[in-house]
Amino acid sequence: MKNLARPILICTVILLIAVLLGIGVGSISISPQESLSILWQALRGLPLDGEGQSIPSVILLTLRLPRTLLMLLAGAALSGSGCAYQGLFRNPLADPYLIGAASGAGVGAVAAMSLNWPSTTLGYLAVPLASFAGSLLAVFLVFRLARVGRTLPVTNLILAGVAVSSFATALSSFMMVNAGGELRRAFVWMLGGSTMSGWKPVLGMLPYTLVGLGALLALSYKLNILQLGDEQAQQLGIKVSRVRTQIILAATLATAAAVAFSGIIGFVGLIIPHITRRLWGGDMRRMLPLSMLCGGAFLVFADVLARVIMAPQELPVGIITALCGAPFFLFIMRQSKEGSW
Incomplete structure (x- = not known):
């Protein structure tokens, strides 16, 4: 198939924007920069059970991220x-x-x-x-x-x-x-x-x-x-x-x-x-x-x-x-x- 990479890239970017909105929008807003920072910390080993985390981290990792996924x-x-x-x-x-x-x-x-x-x-x-x-x-x-x-x-x-x-x-x-x-x-x-x-x-x-x-x-x-x-x-x-x-x-x-x-x-x-x-x-x-x-x-x-x-x-x-x-x-x-x- 020819030229599949470009539409895949476009759709992937749209999907990533949607995910950032999904985890950031709510009664407590979380900016894209803060969302990415929290996700990066989670990938480095921060537990997802909410212990020892800030309120935005708890909201994002235990509520919004699983719902968005x-x-x-x-x-x-x-x-x-x-x-x-x-x-x-x-x-x-x-x-x-x-x-x-x-x-x-x-x-x-x-x-x-x-x-x-x-x-x-x-x-x-x-x-x-x-x-x-x-x-x-x-x-x-x-x-x-x-x-x-x-x-x-x-x-x-x-x-x-x-x-x-x-x-x-x-x-x-x-x-x-x-x-x-x-x-x-x-x-x-x-x-x-x-x-x-x-x-x-x-x-x-x-x-x-x-x-x-x-x-x-x-x-x-x-x-x-x-x-x-x-x-x-x-x-x-x-x-x-x-x-x-x-x-x-x-x-x-x-x-x-x-x-x-x-x-x-x-x-x-x-x-x-x-x-x-x-x-x-x-x-x-x-x-x-x-x-x-x-x-x-x-x-x-x-x-x-x-x-x-x-x-x-x-x-x-x-x-x-x-x-x-x-x-x-x-x-x-x-x-x-x-x-x-």
């Missing part, structure tokens, strides 16, 4: 999986929410949380597994409902995804109502945003996100070939069914990890891949890493806005992404009708 991972996971779904189905409207993956993940996560909110590292690792199981079940139902013979019409896929997503959301709401004491916390989680603080959620989410996104990056070349059509892909030696299943599993795992720890945050997987495609072309070997970087930056920026718009009260970050994403969704629909995809 969690949003970064969630944004990368959602935008990376959205990019993969759009490429796989060759449709700009496909994303983890429209085909039921995210809503199914929400059911699995709420089911695990209603039993006992995670408080140990093992608990944090178990929640994404339940989320992944719910997401796989939802995607399986969508595929079964949408399939017509041996074909899988995109229109049927999206309609089935909307139906399954609506059912999954209703089921999640029912479980939350019956969950008792954690209803408010679960409700905030459903609107999107981290309700868990500290480093344990980050450590719990990290392995699932790395596996899912790493697999998508490894499959990016085959995903490119699949966009030529099944017959041409088979002629080029691609085992279409196996590769399609691998892509869906990887994207579903990344989505499930994001939903399990950051809640229902819509439109990230729709907006970012579309913008990336417009700016740098449709080569999946280029789009996937750029979408992950830009998605992480976008969600961190959205989280900062959620903190400052109604300060000292915080908005769920899902509200911010919905306000940005709903008009963008209508724009994409209009462009699709005009044949711009």
Whole structure:
């Protein structure tokens, strides 16, 4: 691939700016210089438990930095999986929410949380597994409902995804109502945003996100070939069914990890891949890493806005992404009708 270094550099710089804002903005402002100084001291061995530190150090290292990293991972996971779904189905409207993956993940996560909110590292690792199981079940139902013979019409896929997503959301709401004491916390989680603080959620989410996104990056070349059509892909030696299943599993795992720890945050997987495609072309070997970087930056920026718009009260970050994403969704629909995809 030619000229990938420049867009990677641009996206990385944007991401670093977003991270500095994420760890610096709040009720107590921390300047970029002070933030970098604190991070440098931490890398040199300063403990992250807050003992013997200044108030800005405690706030940055124990609250804002893990929250920012969690949003970064969630944004990368959602935008990376959205990019993969759009490429796989060759449709700009496909994303983890429209085909039921995210809503199914929400059911699995709420089911695990209603039993006992995670408080140990093992608990944090178990929640994404339940989320992944719910997401796989939802995607399986969508595929079964949408399939017509041996074909899988995109229109049927999206309609089935909307139906399954609506059912999954209703089921999640029912479980939350019956969950008792954690209803408010679960409700905030459903609107999107981290309700868990500290480093344990980050450590719990990290392995699932790395596996899912790493697999998508490894499959990016085959995903490119699949966009030529099944017959041409088979002629080029691609085992279409196996590769399609691998892509869906990887994207579903990344989505499930994001939903399990950051809640229902819509439109990230729709907006970012579309913008990336417009700016740098449709080569999946280029789009996937750029979408992950830009998605992480976008969600961190959205989280900062959620903190400052109604300060000292915080908005769920899902509200911010919905306000940005709903008009963008209508724009994409209009462009699709005009044949711009």
